[in-house]
Amino acid sequence: MARHIVASAGEIPPGGRKLVTVRGREIGIFNQGGAYFALLNRCPHQGAELCKGTLIGLATSRGPGHFELTRRGEMLKCPWHGWEYDIRTGQSWCDPNDTKVRAYPVTVISGEALVQGPFIAETFPVAVEQDYVVIDV
Amino acid sequence: MTPQDGHTIAAAAPSPTSRARLKLIDCDVHHALRSSKDLLPYMASRWHSHLEDFGRRRPVPFTAASPYPKTAPALSRTDSWPPNGGPPGSDLVFLQEQLLDPYNIEYGMLHLLMSGMDERNQDLGNATCSAINDWQHEHWTQKDRRLKAAIVVPGEDPPATVREIERWAGNPDFAQVSLVTHAIEPLGRRRYWPIYEAAAALGLPIGLHSSGNNGHAVTSAGWCSYYVEEQHNVALSQQNLAISLVCEGVFERFPALKAVIVEAGFVWVPSVAWRLDQHWARMRGEVPHLTMKPSEYFRRNIWYTSQPADEPEKPEYLRQSLDWLGWDRLLFATDYPHWDMDSPEQAFKFRMTEAEQRQVFAENARAVYGLA
DSSP: OOEEEEEETTTSOTTOEEEEEETTEEEEEEEETTEEEEEESSOTTTOOOGGGSEEEEEEEOSSTTOOEEEEEEEEEEOTTTOOEEETTTOBBSSSTTTOBOOEEOEEEEEHHHHTTSOOBOTTOOOOTTSEEEEEEO | OOOOOOOOOOSOOOOHHHHHHSOEEEEEEOOOOSSGGGGGGGSOHHHHHHHHHTOOOOOOSBTTBOSSOOSSGGGBOTTOSOTTSSSTTOOHHHHIIIIITTTTEEEEEEOOSOOSTTOSSHHHHHHHHHHHHHHHIIIIITTOTTEEEEEEOOTTSHHHHHHHHHHHTTOTTEEEEEOOSSOSSOTTSGGGHHHHHHHHHHTOOEEEESOOOOSSOSSTTOOOSOHHHHHHHHHHHHHHHHHHHHHTTHHHHOTTOOEEEESSOSTHHHHHHHHHHHHHHHHGGGOTTOOSOHHHHHHHHEEEEOOSOOOOSSTHHHHHHHHHHOTTSEEOOOOTTBTTOOOTTTSSOSOOOHHHHHIIIIIHHHHHHTOO
């Protein structure tokens, strides 16, 4: 486990995402309203590139004839079979007990703190005056 | 810093390595027209103006929508849109890159979801089917020898259908005859028998992929409200079709005829056959033309493609279903590029022996379609 700098803080706009490869793993980094989340780019169901899926809301109902759409942009829908995952946890909505996508902790750290290390910057240039998105892999 | 482990992938994935080594025969691959104009070069000029002035007349139930593509645009994986434009399945190079090459596919059996069979104007329907076959031949099977087309026929006009079958007979690019399954009558009826006679004589299986419109609801219980219902009900309509073929005596009259039911599941087959056998034992006098138990026709004349493979709570249940069905009956299919595609490496979450894999993923199809 090491910390990897994967983006500068302004690079991924709210609602946006960036695909990175860290230690051989493809990982999607999501910016949800200023909070960052990271998921492995592989759907546990049949192996599709999950992080290329659509970000949708969560449709729920308290009974026939009623519906609510909440948590807009926080559910990731697989490009193949449409399985829905919570980008905050990687948990599957329909099969929460048995199906999870690996999620990685994400933090935003100032360049000033980063240059003190120990971080793996890949080939990422770090400027002291900027903030960076860092994931633990 | 404390290593904070995220969540792990809990669903057990079978090892892809053993299947990846296999050469596969994919029995349901969807190519697509970039535009309906792609067919015009193969149609007489009369139809060019006809299509502009009058258009097609299909018995489609919803005025602004096909009853099918509901869950994803073009019914397809959202990652299957070709980078150079056009709908999913319309770009051969991208289809090669995304399907044929990475999955080591030896043959891909093409099923175009468009047909002229459910066109009410029969002359237009006939011209459409012929144009589709010319287009498939020139743009797909001649460009990639792994791809095998189905002869798309205007099945409501059996003489025209027989002519179209004979036009391609002996051409190895065409491996089966494709009928829409939502036909005007159940496909076992005698009006369709000239088609079966021609197909059986030429050794061409009949490919029955859920398709077409006949103005009736997909389910005999009436129009369903949700796509989630319909997605299942198309399988019920295929059961009706299989029962019709068996009970009308199609396989009695044409014992060499092969029928391949595409994309309708297979776990239902044993229970349908058990029940039919039971009814037959009590009502045989009504159908004396059936000299064998209905289940024996299912076991002799009908094959089933695998996708979408059921995902029972215990994967081993699927093995039991296959034991009941007969391992020689199942033909692997991806259904690429549709949204409910099965990955060869991930479908069937139970372990198969190498011999079983060879059967399901290639050899059953090789035998049915007479592939080299």
